[in-house]
Amino acid sequence: MRFVYTDSVNLLKRNVTGDTQVNLDIITQIQGYLAQFGFSILGAIAIFVIGIYVARLLTRLVKRALDASSIDPTLGGFASNLIYYAILAFVAMAALNNLGVETTSIVALLGAVGLAIGLAMEGALSNFAAGVLLIFFRPFRVGDYVEIAGVEGTIEDIQIFNTIVNSLDNETTIIPNSQITSDKIVNYSAKDWVRVEVPFTVSYDADLKKINDLIMNVPDMCPRIIAEPEPELQVLEFTERGLKIQVEASVKGKDREDAGFEVGRAIKDLMDEAGIELPYQPVTVINN
Numbered sequence: 001m002r003f004v005y006t007d008s009v010n011l012l013k014r015n016v017t018g019d020t021q022v023n024l025d026i027i028t029q030i031q032g033y034l035a036q037f038g039f040s041i042l043g044a045i046a047i048f049v050i051g052i053y054v055a056r057l058l059t060r061l062v063k064r065a066l067d068a069s070s071i072d073p074t075l076g077g078f079a080s081n082l083i084y085y086a087i088l089a090f091v092a093m094a095a096l097n098n099l100g101v102e103t104t105s106i107v108a109l110l111g112a113v114g115l116a117i118g119l120a121m122e123g124a125l126s127n128f129a130a131g132v133l134l135i136f137f138r139p140f141r142v143g144d145y146v147e148i149a150g151v152e153g154t155i156e157d158i159q160i161f162n163t164i165v166n167s168l169d170n171e172t173t174i175i176p177n178s179q180i181t182s183d184k185i186v187n188y189s190a191k192d193w194v195r196v197e198v199p200f201t202v203s204y205d206a207d208l209k210k211i212n213d214l215i216m217n218v219p220d221m222c223p224r225i226i227a228e229p230e231p232e233l234q235v236l237e238f239t240e241r242g243l244k245i246q247v248e249a250s251v252k253g254k255d256r257e258d259a260g261f262e263v264g265r266a267i268k269d270l271m272d273e274a275g276i277e278l279p280y281q282p283v284t285v286i287n288n
Helices: 002-068 073-098 103-120 122-137 177-181 208-215 253-274
Strands: 145-148 151-158 162-166 172-176 185-187 194-202 232-238 243-251
Touching: 002 073, 122 151, 122 162, 122 172, 122 177, 145 162, 145 253, 151 172, 162 177, 172 177, 194 253, 208 232, 208 243, 208 253, 243 253
Parallel strands: none
Antiparallel strands: 145 151, 145 185, 151 162, 162 172, 194 243, 232 243
């Protein structure tokens, strides 16, 4: 029993000594890594922290400068965000380079990944590119009354992928930017006023001079109509029912559709007061 006990104790001592040696080897390796890469790791962390601070500081300065200028707020926000992320990308590359990582291979890898993502997200990238064009060239701004991609309404927001339009029926329409740039854009708010056209028909016996004098009262009856330039009466065509004419009046772009309804009602009231009959197509009902 004595020999067995002695052997067990010696075996335990050897195991403890072996474990201690393994731990010492691990500690030695860690110390070697810290001695070799410690300053590089600290430098990379310092570069990243300082870089984030500088990126935020420059972004705030740029945004403040753009807000103080006459640049559109949408363009200012986009430019400041673009600067922020560009600086972050540069800082990340500098931190990796300080760690000894070969950044050229990373750039090549990111390029390949970006190409694959671009092919998979072709529609989204086209919307992004169209959004950049809309923000920089600004064919319209937030609050403008426009007709884009077959939708007429007021611009609520111009985003990097989509544009939000609110119609006169209070319907919110989200339009992909690529559809906007590939179609015609009508901005009714680009000028101080636009013309609203209201056609109607009178008999051939009607006095056009009298009708022209009557329509001069349209601005007084329609709050949305602008007095200058004055309303005009245009002859469009000669039809079987009578003479087709058109009233053209000036309005603000955002009031274009509502003003057209007001002008139509005003014309009917003026014609009734003057005793001028508006011809209509009679309908004959035959009962069998």
